[in-house]
Amino acid sequence: MAAEPDELSTLSGLDKEVDGAELAALRRRPLWSRWAWTTAGIVALAAGVIGVVMPVMPTTPFLLLATACFLRGSERMHRWMLTNRWFGDYLRRYREGRGIPVRTKIGAVAFLWAGIGVSATFFVESWLVRVVMFVVAVAVSVHIAMIGRRR
Numbered sequence: 001m002a003a004e005p006d007e008l009s010t011l012s013g014l015d016k017e018v019d020g021a022e023l024a025a026l027r028r029r030p031l032w033s034r035w036a037w038t039t040a041g042i043v044a045l046a047a048g049v050i051g052v053v054m055p056v057m058p059t060t061p062f063l064l065l066a067t068a069c070f071l072r073g074s075e076r077m078h079r080w081m082l083t084n085r086w087f088g089d090y091l092r093r094y095r096e097g098r099g100i101p102v103r104t105k106i107g108a109v110a111f112l113w114a115g116i117g118v119s120a121t122f123f124v125e126s127w128l129v130r131v132v133m134f135v136v137a138v139a140v141s142v143h144i145a146m147i148g149r150r151r
Contacts, residue, residue, distance in 0.1 A: 037069045037070070045063070067091060109144055
C-alpha cells in the first residue's frame, strides 16, 4: 500500500493529533506492515533510552523516530509515547514548538560533560578520540543552548 501524501509530509507525526481518519488508515495497513513499524519504533525507543545514559548518542532523534514509527504501526504505543511520564511532556512541547526549561538544559549539559569527562579521563587513551569527544560535547552543548527556552 502506498504512503499517503500527508503521511510523507511529517517525520515525527508529532505535529498533529491522531484523528479517526488516521486511525482508519492505520487499521487498513497490512498486519506485517504494522508489525514492521512497531518493531522499528521499539528499536528506535531502545536507542533513545540508551542515548539518555550515553553522552555521545542522541536521544531526541530516536524518540522522534520512535513516535513516527508508532504513529504508523501502533495506536496504543503512539499514545503511550505522548503520555509517558518521562518523555511525553518533552515530546508534546516539541510538537507545540515550545522550548526546553532552563533547568532541563543545565541538567542535560552537566550530565553530558560529566559523562564525557569521566570517559575521556578513565577509559580513553587516544588523544585523537578525546579531541573528537570534546568537539562532540561542544557541538551538543551549543545545540542545546540554541533550542528555544520555555518560560
